Amino acid sequence: xxxxxxxxxxxxxxxxxxxxxxxxxxxxxxxxxxxxxxxxxxxxxxxxxxxxxxxxxxxxxxxxxxxxxxxxxxxxxxxxxxxxxxxxxxxxxxxxxxxxxxxxxxxxxxxxxxxxxxxxxxxxxxxxxxxxxxxxxxxxxxxxxxxxxxx
Numbered sequence: 341x342x343x344x345x346x347x348x349x350x351x352x353x354x355x356x357x358x359x360x361x362x363x364x365x366x367x368x369x370x371x372x373x374x375x376x377x378x379x380x381x382x383x384x385x386x387x388x389x390x391x392x393x394x395x396x397x398x399x400x401x402x403x404x405x406x407x408x409x410x411x412x413x414x415x416x417x418x419x420x421x422x423x424x425x426x427x428x429x430x431x432x433x434x435x436x437x438x439x440x441x442x443x444x445x446x447x448x449x450x451x452x453x454x455x456x457x458x459x460x461x462x463x464x465x466x467x468x469x470x471x472x473x474x475x476x477x478x479x480x481x482x483x484x485x486x487x488x489x490x491x
Contacts, residue, residue, distance in 0.1 A: 341460070342357070342459065343358060343460055343461055344460060346443060346444075346445055351484075358448075369409060372443060373409065373410065373445060383408045383440075387430045387431070388430045392468075392473065393472070394468070395462075395465050398449055403450060403460050406446055406448055407449060408447075409447055409458075410443075410444045411442045415441065418441035418442045420441070422442050424439075426444075428440045447459070447461065448465065
């Protein structure tokens with residue numbers, strides 16, 4: 341089974357199995373994003389490529405290019421407490437002010453019959469990106485501890 345990465349609003353980075361099976365997989369992806377997500381938005385956050393070093397080009401290996409999926413209507417489903425700090429950093433929210441609310445998924449892309457399709461990440465991409473996002477998680481947890489001494 342292929343892998344994808346979930347980035348939660350609690351600043352957690354988790355490994356998930358990419359769901360197989362056509363429309364059922366869409367339902368699964370929406371469930372992982374959560375908060376009643378109905379429309380998935382496909383984003384290519386700049387820092388995923390510039391800072392994390394993710395693949396930006398589709399090659400012959402499925403999932404050699406990666407991108408991010410978020411809830412297109414998160415402003416209706418979430419409030420500011422659902423800010424996704426890691427996804428917002430990847431998306432350069434600090435530069436343009438548009439935050440990512442709710443959970444985000446990092447998935448792969450490939451060429452399919454209908455053009456570009458979503459798929460699991462290639463093993464190479466997963467092994468590169470997952471530890472780097474885990475580092476972001478760790479930094480945020482450490483910052484959280486210094487903020488208020490709790491957690």
